[in-house]
Amino acid sequence: MSTPSIVVAAYNRPRALERLLRSLRRAHYPAGGRARLVISVDGADGADAANAEVRALAQDAEWPFGPKDVIRRERRLGLAAHVFACWALAEALGDLVFLEDDFVVSPAFYAYAAQALDVYRADDRVAALALYALWFNGYTHEPFTPLADGSDVFFLQVPFFQGLAFTREQAARFAAWRSEGRERPAPGDPLHPLFFKFPPSDWFPVLARYVVTTGRFVVYPRVALCLGMGDAGTHFARPTAFFQTPLLQAPADFRFRALDDSLAVYDSFFEPLPERLDRMTGALRGVEYAVDLYATKPRDLLRSACVLTARPRRAALRTFGRVLWPMEANVIEAMPGGEIALCRAEDLEWGWWADVRARQGLDRYFARGRGQGWRRRWLYRLAALASRFTAESAR
Incomplete structure (x- = not known):
């Protein structure tokens, strides 16, 4: 079984790093001291007192589960360059789990990562494991609720930043793609x-563009093995609790598919792939269609003759209700x-106004019948008036 190294990117947040190290020490690891911990500290020279404390914490941290290394970056790389430098360690270390300093992990995170890396190692359509x-x-x-298909994972063409695992080969493919100089999203990308x-x-x-333009997917667990605490930093000007979701607290026999x-395979807009929908229902089989149930796809990316959508339309070939969760279940049933x-x-x-009407319907669905606040009610009334005025003006 894989024994991935744990690589932590840290900078300027000693309390966050201390919290992460505490949660890492609570996790379960294989016997024999084979779980290597690498702490990479950005901005090692000329940084402030907080980062000096980060360096000291990293150096003094107890790690009884295997070797521990501390990398003190000689200059300030910045978030993106630091992250990519950490991922590049896979060339020397092999499989790795990458964490930022404001994360916490499940006691089962290492077992999950090790098993998942082995399961998906041979499939080069898998870009990374979340x-x-x-x-x-x-x-x-x-x-967003992925369809339940009897496994503990689903596939999505959107990466996320709260804990990733890579095989050496997956990291190498991403590095080779970056070396071609096509990093930033560009017009025409299906993003x-x-x-x-x-x-x-x-x-x-950058990772999102790599995933979608190369036709790859990220494997996600259905219960979190890691989550971000939303501390203030590069991503957030002030702390946020939005990302909180239950962590798996006990070992499990993971079911991979x-x-x-x-x-449960989804594109870069969180929409199910038509081919997977067609496996579960014959309602749309034989029709060339795109899926836009969240009504977020730009017009230029809807390139199929037909669209399965929640967006307002002038005419429909077939309609479905929207009661079951997830939304695609209403089509299946x-x-x-x-x-x-x-x-x-x-x-x-x-x-x-069409966008607002689409959002209004989705709000009703996701609210499960509960009422809406007065601001949205007034916005929707305004949209209805604007829509009526536009329709009358067009006559």
């Missing part, structure tokens, strides 16, 4: 427009209703 259980759509912040707004200091959109066999529709791409409605 340790965070992604429970929300990162573009809308609405719930959400938010990816074009990240600053150059962030590594997240191969990518080809999984029913052919739920009656009109909230989801298969329609021709040219029949979709666009514009800010």
